Amino acid sequence: xxxxxxxxxxxxxxxxxxxxxxxxxxxxxxxxxxxxxxxxxxxxxxxxxxxxxxxxxxxxxxxxxxxxxxxxxxxxxxxxxxxxxxxxxxxxxxxxxxxxxxxxxxxxxxxxxxxxxxxxxxxxxxxxxxxxxxxxxxxxxxxxxxxxxxxxxxxxxxxxxxxxxxxxxxxxxxxxxxxxxxxxxxxxxxxxxxxxxxxxxxxxxxxxxxxxx
Numbered sequence: 001x002x003x004x005x006x007x008x009x010x011x012x013x014x015x016x017x018x019x020x021x022x023x024x025x026x027x028x029x030x031x032x033x034x035x036x037x038x039x040x041x042x043x044x045x046x047x048x049x050x051x052x053x054x055x056x057x058x059x060x061x062x063x064x065x066x067x068x069x070x071x072x073x074x075x076x077x078x079x080x081x082x083x084x085x086x087x088x089x090x091x092x093x094x095x096x097x098x099x100x101x102x103x104x105x106x107x108x109x110x111x112x113x114x115x116x117x118x119x120x121x122x123x124x125x126x127x128x129x130x131x132x133x134x135x136x137x138x139x140x141x142x143x144x145x146x147x148x149x150x151x152x153x154x155x156x157x158x159x160x161x162x163x164x165x166x167x168x169x170x171x172x173x174x175x176x177x178x179x180x181x182x183x184x185x186x187x188x189x190x191x192x193x194x195x196x197x198x199x200x201x202x203x204x205x206x207x208x209x210x211x212x213x
Contacts, residue, residue: 003122006047007033008040008063009055009084014107018053021111028118037061041069048077051121053105055084056092064095071100080121097204100197124198150209151193157211159186163199164206 005028007015015033022028032047034040036058044052052070056063067081082103083096093104102124105117152160155176162172169187173180187199196202 001027003028003051003118004031004047004049005029005118006031006040006043006049006052006079008035008037008043008052008058008066010035010058011055014055014084018114021114022118024111025115025118028115035059037063037066040066044070044077044079049079051118052079052081053084053118054081056096062092064092064099067096067101068099080124082117082121094204097200100201102198102200150211152190156186156190156193159183160190160202160206161211163187164203164211166203 005022007018007030009015009018012035015035019030019033022030031049032043034043038060040052040054040058040063041061054063054067058066061069063083067083069075070081071078078100080102081100082105083093083101084105084107085093086107096104102121103117105114109117150157158176159172162175167175169180169183172183176183187202190196190202191198194202194205196205
């Protein structure tokens with residue numbers, strides 16, 4: 001299936017560059033572009049993309065508010081949202097983690113990582129890049145005020161910690177000597193126990209609870 005993508009960024013040159021890169025991919029189609037958060041919401045409702053690459057800082061409505069609107073309860077269409085960021089504006093990252101962002105992408109990401117980000121978001125498979133995600137989580141995840149007993153089993157904890165380090169299901173399976181299907185089952189149970197919507201929220205919980213340290 002073709003992955004339908006919306007690009008939301010207030011810089012025309014950034015949108016144009018991303019669109020040109022993704023146009024070369026056989027399984028990805030850019031269906032719309034938006035220059036601010038309001039337009040991103042409107043274009044999402046009109047085109048119903050599978051994945052939105054959302055800039056954080058945009059006029060009229062920033063990416064966090066647009067993300068929150070797209071993932072509101074009862075939304076008619078809820079795409080996977082990857083936040084496009086730079087390391088100097090990530091005071092917003094913690095908000096993005098807790099409003100349903102499924103990953104992060106640096107604005108200067110190369111063609112390979114850009115396509116990987118889209119495919120990963122569409123499949124719910126990976127935290128776009130360990131080098132990006134782990135650094136962001138280390139810096140912005142807030143330690144819990146008081147330690148609480150973990151609701152996870154030992155094996156579930158092992159899976160969650162590896163996920164927090166940016167590993168894919170295949171990598172987790174290899175590290176723990178279990179099947180990828182078993183990893184998926186554990187992830188489903190982990191999400192249920194933690195009330196997490198995606199892998200990023202699992203990773204955030206691991207960092208906040210201190211397990212990753």
